[in-house]
Amino acid sequence: xxxxxxxxxxxxxxxxxxxxxxxxxxxxxxxxxxxxxxxxxxxxxxxxxxxxxxxxxxxxxxxxxxxxxxxxxxxxxxxxxxxxxxxxxxxxxxxxxxxxxxxxxxxxxxxxxxxxxxxxxxxxxxxxxxxxxxxxxxxxxxxxxxxxxxxxxxxxxxxxxxxxxxxxxxxxxxxxxxxxxxxxxxxxxxxxxxxxxxxxxxxxxxxxxxxxxxxxxxxx
Numbered sequence: 001x002x003x004x005x006x007x008x009x010x011x012x013x014x015x016x017x018x019x020x021x022x023x024x025x026x027x028x029x030x031x032x033x034x035x036x037x038x039x040x041x042x043x044x045x046x047x048x049x050x051x052x053x054x055x056x057x058x059x060x061x062x063x064x065x066x067x068x069x070x071x072x073x074x075x076x077x078x079x080x081x082x083x084x085x086x087x088x089x090x091x092x093x094x095x096x097x098x099x100x101x102x103x104x105x106x107x108x109x110x111x112x113x114x115x116x117x118x119x120x121x122x123x124x125x126x127x128x129x130x131x132x133x134x135x136x137x138x139x140x141x142x143x144x145x146x147x148x149x150x151x152x153x154x155x156x157x158x159x160x161x162x163x164x165x166x167x168x169x170x171x172x173x174x175x176x177x178x179x180x181x182x183x184x185x186x187x188x189x190x191x192x193x194x195x196x197x198x199x200x201x202x203x204x205x206x207x208x209x210x211x212x213x214x215x216x217x218x219x220x
Contacts, residue, residue, distance in 0.1 A: 083109040
């Protein structure tokens with residue numbers, strides 16, 4: 001396991017630099033930090049497929065998930081992506097990922113756009129249910145190492161999908177399969193079942209705060 005992937009905390013060793021330390025004090029401090037990290041690595045012996053949730057009001061939830069998609073593809077693992085909401089968009093990510101499509105990657109854009117654009121709740125629910133059924137096919141397929149359920153948290157938040165059914169479906173995944181669920185407003189029950197949860201915090205947004213429109217290479 002790469003050491004730069006180990007979770008760090010400031011409770012037992014400070015990760016900040018104190019300019020008042022002497023060279024010898026700094027060396028001892030870093031040596032202690034190294035020992036603690038090695039102990040954590042030694043204890044982390046369990047291997048399992050993770051349930052990963054990227055949520056929060058800040059940008060970057062899907063972008064972070066796509067970074068894991070690229071890592072998995074780089075290892076030669078099979079990946080499936082199911083889009084629940086943004087399916088009406090044609091993002092640049094889909095264009096670049098298409099070089100793996102049909103070989104290592106399956107990409108299904110099953111939503112029809114954001115809810116304020118479709119303005120048809122019954123059809124949105126129908127599409128969300130269809131997307132979930134397609135997602136289950138890949139979640140239960142041991143040939144797929146990673147399954148990304150993009151914006152499924154929005155579908156759950158809006159009541160298009162039942163959280164109980166999604167949690168039950170996640171229980172069916174093979175032991176070493178990873179599933180990523182993105183979108184703001186992740187239900188508490190999903191957060192509790194997940195192994196890794198990241199909340200993107202919005203501090204400043206170019207559209208909301210500055211009136212800057214979405215731009216290629218940044219938003220799509």
